[in-house]
Amino acid sequence: MSDQVAAREVAQEQQFVERVYARLEESASAARELAREGHDRARLGHEGGLVERDAMVHHAARRIAELDAAHEGLVFGRLDLRPSGDDVALGEEPRYVGRIGLRDAERDSLLVDWRAPAAAVFYQATAAEPAGVVRRRVLRSAGRRVEGVEDELLDPEVEGAEQLPILGEGALMAQLSRARDRSMHSIVATIQAEQDKAIRAPVKGVVAISGGPGTGKTVVALHRAAYLLYSDRRRYETGGVLVVGPSGVFMRYIERVLPSLGETAVALRSLGEVVDGVRAVRHDEPAVADVKGSSRMAEVLQRLARAAAPGAPEEFGIFWRDDRLRLDRRQLGRIRRQLMNQGRRNRQLSRVAGMLLDALWRQVRSERGRERGREAFDDDMLSDARFVDFASAWWPPLAAEEVLAWLRDPEVLAGVADGVLGEEEQRLLHKAWTRTEGSTRVPVTGEALTVEDVPLLDELRYALGDVPAPKDDADDLLTAEQGGIDLVELTTASDREYAPSGRPWRPATGSIDDDGFAHVLVDEAQDLTPMQWRMVGRRGRTATWTVVGDPAQSSWPAPEEAAAARAAALEKKLVHSFHLSTNYRNSSEIYAHAAAYAGRVGLDADLPRAVRSTGEEPVVLTGVEDLAATTRSVVVDLASRVAGTVGIVVPAARHVDVNGWLASWPELADDAPGARAAAATGRSSADDRVVVLTGLETKGLEFDAIVVVAPEEIEAESSTGRATLYVVLTRATQLLTTVSA
Numbered sequence: 001m002s003d004q005v006a007a008r009e010v011a012q013e014q015q016f017v018e019r020v021y022a023r024l025e026e027s028a029s030a031a032r033e034l035a036r037e038g039h040d041r042a043r044l045g046h047e048g049g050l051v052e053r054d055a056m057v058h059h060a061a062r063r064i065a066e067l068d069a070a071h072e073g074l075v076f077g078r079l080d081l082r083p084s085g086d087d088v089a090l091g092e093e094p095r096y097v098g099r100i101g102l103r104d105a106e107r108d109s110l111l112v113d114w115r116a117p118a119a120a121v122f123y124q125a126t127a128a129e130p131a132g133v134v135r136r137r138v139l140r141s142a143g144r145r146v147e148g149v150e151d152e153l154l155d156p157e158v159e160g161a162e163q164l165p166i167l168g169e170g171a172l173m174a175q176l177s178r179a180r181d182r183s184m185h186s187i188v189a190t191i192q193a194e195q196d197k198a199i200r201a202p203v204k205g206v207v208a209i210s211g212g213p214g215t216g217k218t219v220v221a222l223h224r225a226a227y228l229l230y231s232d233r234r235r236y237e238t239g240g241v242l243v244v245g246p247s248g249v250f251m252r253y254i255e256r257v258l259p260s261l262g263e264t265a266v267a268l269r270s271l272g273e274v275v276d277g278v279r280a281v282r283h284d285e286p287a288v289a290d291v292k293g294s295s296r297m298a299e300v301l302q303r304l305a306r307a308a309a310p311g312a313p314e315e316f317g318i319f320w321r322d323d324r325l326r327l328d329r330r331q332l333g334r335i336r337r338q339l340m341n342q343g344r345r346n347r348q349l350s351r352v353a354g355m356l357l358d359a360l361w362r363q364v365r366s367e368r369g370r371e372r373g374r375e376a377f378d379d380d381m382l383s384d385a386r387f388v389d390f391a392s393a394w395w396p397p398l399a400a401e402e403v404l405a406w407l408r409d410p411e412v413l414a415g416v417a418d419g420v421l422g423e424e425e426q427r428l429l430h431k432a433w434t435r436t437e438g439s440t441r442v443p444v445t446g447e448a449l450t451v452e453d454v455p456l457l458d459e460l461r462y463a464l465g466d467v468p469a470p471k472d473d474a475d476d477l478l479t480a481e482q483g484g485i486d487l488v489e490l491t492t493a494s495d496r497e498y499a500p501s502g503r504p505w506r507p508a509t510g511s512i513d514d515d516g517f518a519h520v521l522v523d524e525a526q527d528l529t530p531m532q533w534r535m536v537g538r539r540g541r542t543a544t545w546t547v548v549g550d551p552a553q554s555s556w557p558a559p560e561e562a563a564a565a566r567a568a569a570l571e572k573k574l575v576h577s578f579h580l581s582t583n584y585r586n587s588s589e590i591y592a593h594a595a596a597y598a599g600r601v602g603l604d605a606d607l608p609r610a611v612r613s614t615g616e617e618p619v620v621l622t623g624v625e626d627l628a629a630t631t632r633s634v635v636v637d638l639a640s641r642v643a644g645t646v647g648i649v650v651p652a653a654r655h656v657d658v659n660g661w662l663a664s665w666p667e668l669a670d671d672a673p674g675a676r677a678a679a680a681t682g683r684s685s686a687d688d689r690v691v692v693l694t695g696l697e698t699k700g701l702e703f704d705a706i707v708v709v710a711p712e713e714i715e716a717e718s719s720t721g722r723a724t725l726y727v728v729l730t731r732a733t734q735l736l737t738t739v740s741a
């Protein structure tokens with residue numbers, strides 16, 4: 001096809017795109033006007049004003065957000081359909097597909113939202129089953145400018161089809177060869193038919209998406225979230241959509257996808273942030289993580305939540321009238337068990353005084369005492385500081401973080417772990433929880449909490465119940481429905497910034513009653529520990545779910561235990577399974593290398609077909625004498641050969657050192673400005689073109705080029721090191737080199 005034809009086609013599409021933008025601007029200013037009018041009306045203060053304003057402003061604001069978000073390649077698809085009647089020629093009434101739907105001033109459809117039923121055929125039509133589509137065209141744009149078109153002729157039999165220009169080399173290949181930056185991009189223009197099925201699957205129950213590396217599981221799941229918000233906005237926007245991923249770096253990587261699809265009302269949280277108000281980023285070493293993740297911890301924590309508070313008084317005695325009243329350890333133990341049997345510990349605060357008073361009153365034998373009566377007895381006790389102090393010390397309101405910290409005492413730990421955790425496991429936990437930095441002991445709260453501690457904290461939140469809100473009048477502690485003295489609010493979460501736009505789907509309250517979502521999407525699900533499944537499961541009791549994963553990439557050593565926890569979290573919900581079979585990330589050369597490794601080390605890997613060949617074989621350097629010098633020359637070389645990102649993947653123990661190397665290489669100073677800070681904090685920077693990451697941190701990410709330093713050490717780092725190394729070998733789109741001593 002001549003360049004002239006191509007230029008003509010592009011110019012025609014450009015005209016259409018201009019028309020859409022003009023309409024978009026009209027629409028946006030109408031929405032702004034609506035928002036302004038809404039405010040004015042509310043100011044008038046007439047009856048119903050507020051409700052009306054809320055509705056109008058909400059509607060208008062959403063529309064504006066949607067339209068603003070749509071600027072990246074707003075129009076991306078065109079379908080030329082088999083003509084519906086004799087008076088229309090092929091190509092005269094194309095259907096355009098875009099990130100949002102738009103109507104013209106006559107209310108006729110100008111642009112079809114990619115999620116609308118009318119757009120489904122854009123993704124589903126094939127040459128074997130064209131479903132009325134003669135030509136499918138993808139528009140390649142930079143902002144508003146159309147740069148080219150990629151066509152497919154699906155039904156050459158239709159009259160006039162031979163007249164339609166067919167341009168380009170295929171939209172998918174063009175898309176797959178592009179350089180990668182540090183953000184995932186939406187794939188609306190090139191969603192493949194098998195992916196589209198998972199995206200538009202019926203909403204009931206659980207959609208489980210499996211497939212090997214690079215098959216688009218993550219990106220498909222995110223498009224599904226956008227699809228759900230479109231198809232049942234009321235339900236999902238009010239109920240909330242929770243997206244859970246493995247790490248903060250991963251959440252940063254995927255955070256732009258949904259806004260670019262016009263959706264911002266989604267809570268994106270890494271596994272360390274699932275509990276409102278908590279943000280953990282540090283990990284425990286693998287052996288400790290294995291203990292903390294085991295479902296046996298649930299039993300340990302249930303016992304802990306029922307145990308006597310360390311330091312709580314063990315007996316109580318008081319004279320009243322002619323009687324000496326006494327509650328000993330055994331009696332108090334019985335009352336404690338009775339209270340526990342009635343529900344969560346913090347919920348019993350209002351019953352504590354009554355139960356203690358019952359037990360004491362039963363001991364009143366003297367005539368003088370019996371004659372005064374129960375009511376006077378209660379009044380006397382409740383105004384006696386000795387009783388009140390005892391009761392509050394014996395049954396204090398307990399925050400989960402405080403109770404978790406009890407476990408630092410090896411005796412308390414041994415008491416609740418007896419018969420559940422072995423001695424070595426207890427020793428590992430004790431060591432992790434009594435970590436010191438300098439001469440200071442690190443508390444088991446706030447910043448020092450590890451990602452693996454978060455599910456333990458959540459388990460305790462549920463076992464204990466919410467800490468009652470602080471009350472001004474401390475005197476009525478024991479008679480109030482829910483009282484408490486000097487309570488520290490468990491979380492103050494209102495200023496959390498978990499949504500990509502900085503806009504939470506609703507203010508977090510920290511209460512267990514508000515933890516639920518309408519949809520829960522779990523990515524890299526193969527890595528959730530049983531305790532993490534319990535935590536995530538509590539957020540989705542009444543939700544629909546999307547669960548995404550690849551078992552061969554799992555870094556959890558006890559798959560059966562995790563499978564049982566997953567089944568429990570999903571309860572008996574109906575599961576629809578989808579399997580993706582094409583690897584869109586790796587070149588076929590890189591994936592062949594990774595698949596051979598998986599076979600060699602005996603991983604039961606799901607092997608997708610990689611469709612793109614680059615002619616560049618992976619390079620394996622062994623017996624290297626100077627690891628730093630060789631790594632330097634490899635990284636510099638690879639960085640000069642790709643336009644996009646370069647990942648240097650290292651064993652966790654070398655993370656700080658290699659960041660130090662990177663910071664000292666002047667030729668990469670502009671590409672890795674964050675390396676110095678990363679060497680100081682031990683955390684990987686999220687934005688640089690060249691970064692250092694541990695094997696586990698690479699989960700879900702991708703780079704144009706990957707340099708693996710000391711792969712044998714990554715393998716040896718944990719019992720699932722081989723699966724981790726397999727993940728690492730499947731991260732590069734173009735170039736891969738491994739360097740070992």
Ligand SMILES: Nc1ncnc2c1ncn2[C@@H]1O[C@H](COP(=O)(O)OP(=O)(O)OP(=O)(O)O)[C@@H](O)[C@H]1O
Nearest residue numbers: 187190191192213214215216217218219584585700
């Ligand atoms: N239909 C598509 N069109 C264009 N690019 C696609 C398509 N499907 C997937 N990709 C690209 O392939 C790459 C891999 O996708 P994604 O990260 O979602 O895969 P994954 O299955 O979650 O991978 P892994 O399990 O290895 O982390 C991404 O760059 C994604 O944009």
